Amino acid sequence: MPSPDPQQPGLFIRDPYAFSDTMLLIPPPLVACLACFDGVQTTLDLRASLVRATGEIQVADLEKQLFETLSHAGFLENEEFDALRESRLREFTEAPKREASHAGSAYPDNAEQARAQLAQYMDGTPAVDSDGSLIGIAAPHVSPFGGWESYRDAYAALSPQYRDKTFVVLGTSHYGEPDRFGLTRKPFVTPLGEAITEIDLVNRLANAAPSAVLMEDYCHAVEHSIEFQVLFLQHIFGENIRILPILCGSFVRSIYGNAMPEQNEEVRRFFGALGELGAHEGSRLCWVLGIDMAHMGRRYGDQLVAKADDGEMLAVAERDRERIERLQRGDAAGFWNLLQATHDDLKWCGSSPLYTFLKSVPEARATLRRYQQWNIDPQSVVSFAALTFHSY
Secondary structure, X not given: OEOOOOOXXXXXXXXXXXXXXXXXXXXXXXXXXXXXXXXXXXXXXXXHHHHHHHOOOOOHHHHHHHHHHHHXXXXXXXXXXXXXXXXXXXXXXXXXXXXXXXXXXXXXXXXHHHHHHHHHHHOOOOOOXXXXXXXXXXXXXXXXXXXXXXXXXXXXXXXXXXXXXXXXXXXXXXXXXXXXXXXXXXXXXXXXXXXEEOHHHHHHHHHHOHHHEEEOOOHHHHOOOOHHHHHHHHHHHOOOOEEEEEEEOOOHHHHOOOOOHHHOHHHHHHHHHHHXXXXXXXXXXXXXXXXXXXXXXXXXXXXXXXXXXXXXXXHHHHHHHHHHHHHHHOOHHHHHHHHHHOOOOOOOOOHHHHHXXXXXXXXXXXXXXXXXXXXXXXXXXXXXXXXXXXXX
16 A cells, blocks of 8 residues: 555555565655566566666666565565465464454553543443344444444444343455355454354354355454454453354455356355354344445545545445445345445445345344444545344
């Protein structure tokens, strides 16, 4: 992405999978040279690009430095990257627990400080509907400091009577395989303690739809969309909550095609398995979706300089609300048709968990409790909402 520091322009590179923990800033004159590392061009092409970028004829040392820097960082597809990748995958597979990956950045890594911050976010919690008819909520997965009001309004719906339920947490898999669902048997650890993963329910899904499942999916190690929900649930109900964590890969092939996601046989089987599990467990479950909505602006590849609740983002809000209205009606097909019609130019990263939920729990109807837009940087906006779901 573009450097977030105006005083140090260039291209900021990091590895979201955390195979590499290195972060690099490529100076503007060298950015175009990165196109030479495509597996097709040669060292002669790189050398010519460096000559054009620097105006110097002797670029051998710079060529060597650029290559070695990228390689040692794990940013080239070579043996060094393979070794980093295999080490991280093995480390996660062998780990007994899913450790917090965003503590200390998105929220405090100290338990006392985390509780104080979450208490501040939840202060002024609106009145809850305690008649027991609630079957689920949707909260953001944006950093809590950016979306705390929507987190608050979503989690306010969970009254104390939900403490003993198993929370089925459907999260966006930002880095996972399309049309696949990432599962893990590992308990989730945050500064607030350890959440218990219901292994029996994980196994039932894995056995019922094995071709749709990635078991011990490494994406769980780095993904925030479930971690943030676990944190809020622990704050409300204590550390020993029970969860069924599911990462939902994108249905991008469907968005760009004419078929619905369930026309993929593997996806259809998973929807059926999750729906059967939900019907069998009934009121013992509570569904929690970790979703964001539109992603607009320079950060996300748009020419638009996006400002929350202003200019073109007002039209985005109208389109977001049109999609939310389909959720309020439980209209899964209508919701998905809106995405397909524009190849999801709004870039709703929560679309796959939402659609998975609507197909697995077709009786669910949404209620909008809050809608928000937030400038994640001065030129880019994320939208999100607090939703509750009841059965009708």
